[in-house]
Amino acid sequence: MTVLERNQTLVIEFLLLGFGDLHNLRIPLFIIFLIIHIMALTSNVLVIMLVVANQSLHSPMYFFLSQLSLSEILFTSNIVPSMLWLILIGSGRLSVDRCISQFLLLAIPSVTQCLLLAGMSYDRYVAICKPLHYAIIVTFGQQLQIVLSCWLVGFTLSLVVYIYLKQLTFCGLNIINHFFCDIAPLIRLSCSDTYFVEMVTAAVSFPVLLSPFMFIVVTYISIIKAILKIPSNTGRKKTFSTCSSHLIIVCMYYGTLSSIYIFPPKENSVDANKSLSLLYTLVTPLFNPLVYSLRNQDIRAAIQKSLKIMALCKLICSSH
Structure with missing residues (x-):
C-alpha cells in the first residue's frame, strides 16, 4: 500500500450522479426511457423467437442476428434498469465490487457484438461473392463455431480487464458523473498504479474495435465489387x-x-459523453431489430405468419 493510500480513506462504494437534477423532467424521461427499453427488449426477444420457430429463418444470417439480439438483451438488462432508478432518485450508490461487475457485464456483450458483426459480414461475403459454394463453406458446424468463438473471446478479454480492475484500490473521491460504471472513471478514481490496467485495456480495446471493423471494410469492398459486376440494375439492387x-x-x-x-469527448464534455452513451445503451438495441424487421422480407413474412397462427389459435379457443 502506498503512502497516498494510507493517508486517505478507502472507498467501498461509488456515488453515481446519473443525469443530475432533472426537476420536472424526471417522470417524463423515466416513462420515455422505460417505453424504449420495453420496446427494445420485446423486439429483440421477438427476433430470437422468430428465428427459432420459423423454418424459413434457419439460415446463418438469421442465426447471427438472433445472437446479436441476445447480446443486446444482456447489455440493456445490465445498464438500463439501474439508469431508470437513477432518474427517479437523482443519484445512487454502488459498491466497488458491484460497480466493477457491472462493467464486466457491459464489456462481454459489447465485445461479442463487434465480433458477431464481423461474422455476419463474412456470411454476406460468401453468399454474394461465392454463391455456388455457400452451402459448403458456411455449414451449421462452422456458424456454430464462429458464434461460440465470438462469445468465448468476448468473455475472456472482458474477464482479463476485470481481473486487473479488481486489483485497483480506490480512495478519496468516489463520485462518478455518469449513469453506469464505465472503465474510464474507474481508472481515474483509483489511487493505485493504473499503468498495467491501462495497457491491458488498450491492448484489448483497439484490436477488438479495429480488427473486426477492418475485416468488415475489406469484405464489403469485395461485396461491392461483386455487386457492380451484376449486369441488371434490378439484380444489383436486390443483392445489395x-x-x-x-x-x-x-x-x-x-x-x-x-x-x-x-x-x-473532452473531459469537460460530460453531457456529450452521456448523450452518446444513452444512444449506445438505449436507442441502438431498439434500432437493430427494427432495421432488420422493416427492411427484411423474410422477417416480415415470419411476423405475418406468426400473427395468422396466433389469430387462428385465438379463434379456435374462443369457439370452444
Whole structure:
C-alpha cells in the first residue's frame, strides 16, 4: 500500500450522479426511457423467437442476428434498469465490487457484438461473392463455431480487464458523473498504479474495435465489387438489399463506439459523453431489430405468419 493510500480513506462504494437534477423532467424521461427499453427488449426477444420457430429463418444470417439480439438483451438488462432508478432518485450508490461487475457485464456483450458483426459480414461475403459454394463453406458446424468463438473471446478479454480492475484500490473521491460504471472513471478514481490496467485495456480495446471493423471494410469492398459486376440494375439492387441492413447497423454501432472510446469527448464534455452513451445503451438495441424487421422480407413474412397462427389459435379457443 502506498503512502497516498494510507493517508486517505478507502472507498467501498461509488456515488453515481446519473443525469443530475432533472426537476420536472424526471417522470417524463423515466416513462420515455422505460417505453424504449420495453420496446427494445420485446423486439429483440421477438427476433430470437422468430428465428427459432420459423423454418424459413434457419439460415446463418438469421442465426447471427438472433445472437446479436441476445447480446443486446444482456447489455440493456445490465445498464438500463439501474439508469431508470437513477432518474427517479437523482443519484445512487454502488459498491466497488458491484460497480466493477457491472462493467464486466457491459464489456462481454459489447465485445461479442463487434465480433458477431464481423461474422455476419463474412456470411454476406460468401453468399454474394461465392454463391455456388455457400452451402459448403458456411455449414451449421462452422456458424456454430464462429458464434461460440465470438462469445468465448468476448468473455475472456472482458474477464482479463476485470481481473486487473479488481486489483485497483480506490480512495478519496468516489463520485462518478455518469449513469453506469464505465472503465474510464474507474481508472481515474483509483489511487493505485493504473499503468498495467491501462495497457491491458488498450491492448484489448483497439484490436477488438479495429480488427473486426477492418475485416468488415475489406469484405464489403469485395461485396461491392461483386455487386457492380451484376449486369441488371434490378439484380444489383436486390443483392445489395440483402446486406444493407447489416451495413446500417455496423455504421451506427461502430460510430457510437468510436465516439465514446476511440475519439471520446473532452473531459469537460460530460453531457456529450452521456448523450452518446444513452444512444449506445438505449436507442441502438431498439434500432437493430427494427432495421432488420422493416427492411427484411423474410422477417416480415415470419411476423405475418406468426400473427395468422396466433389469430387462428385465438379463434379456435374462443369457439370452444
